[in-house]
Amino acid sequence: MNLLQDLKWRYATKKFDASKGIQEDDLQKLKEAVQLSVSSYGLQLYKVLIIQNKELKSQLRKAAWNQAQLTDASHIFVFCNYTERKNEHIDKYIEATSKIQDTPLEKLAGYGDLIKESLSAKSDAAWQNWSEKQTYLALSNLLTACAALKIDSCPMEGFEQEKFNTILGLDQKGLNAAVIAPVGYRSAEDHTQFRKKVRKPKEFLFEEIQ
Incomplete structure (x- = not known):
């Protein structure tokens, strides 16, 4: 299974090769993969910034305790959650669902109301936690x-x-930087790539209930 081999190949890269950049074709594939991600209710209540600008990357590095990945990586993906609950986000999703799935809006109205009721019931702290998790x-x-x-x-x-x-x-856009991911190509000098993965044994990680 190629997927398992790919997952064994990857690691949290500590040193990127600053001379290598991601080609546009591959960048588009990464964007599509993120676009196809699952999310609660399918809402995708987040925005993803993709930063390549060198000056901006340098500023962000200073706000990340001077970690070199911020400037050496080809791009930085910044995943931002929305800080406010807005019914318009749900309305737009319902409208898109109606158009793409060729379903009358009136048949989806109840589902939209259910989502609004569920999200409005969360406390501010619970909303922030839920929103960042997305x-x-x-x-x-x-x-x-x-x-x-x-x-x-x-x-x-x-x-x-x-x-x-x-x-x-x-802040002005009602967004919050929740988690980031520099992406690019590993440096030959990054010795962490040669370390064996340390993961819990399956017998401790999983419990099958039949």
Whole structure:
């Protein structure tokens, strides 16, 4: 199974080769993989910034404790969750569903109301937690797609959210930088690529209930 071999190949890259960039064709494949990610209710309540600008990457590096991946990687994917609940997001999703699946809007109205009721019942803290979790589902697709294309990646939570939000102007857009992933190609000098993976044995990780 090629997928398992790809997952064994990937690792959290600590040092990227700054001389190598991702080709546009592969970048489009990564974007499509993220677009196809699962999400609660199918809403995809997040936005993904893809940053290649060198000056901006340098600013973000300073807000990520000077970690070199931010400037050496070809691109930085910044997964941003929405900070406010807006019915218009749900309405747009229902309208898109109606158009794409050729279903009358009136038949989907009840589902839209159910989603609105469910999300409005969450406390502000629960909403923020739920909203940030959605971005990790999309991140997972990115990491898997990178592995399949033999593109290296490094998922990172080690950055200062407030500074990222300020640098990227996210507060004004009602967004929050939840998690990031520099992507590119590993440097031959990154010795972590030669380390064996350490994972829990399956007998401790899984419990089958029949």
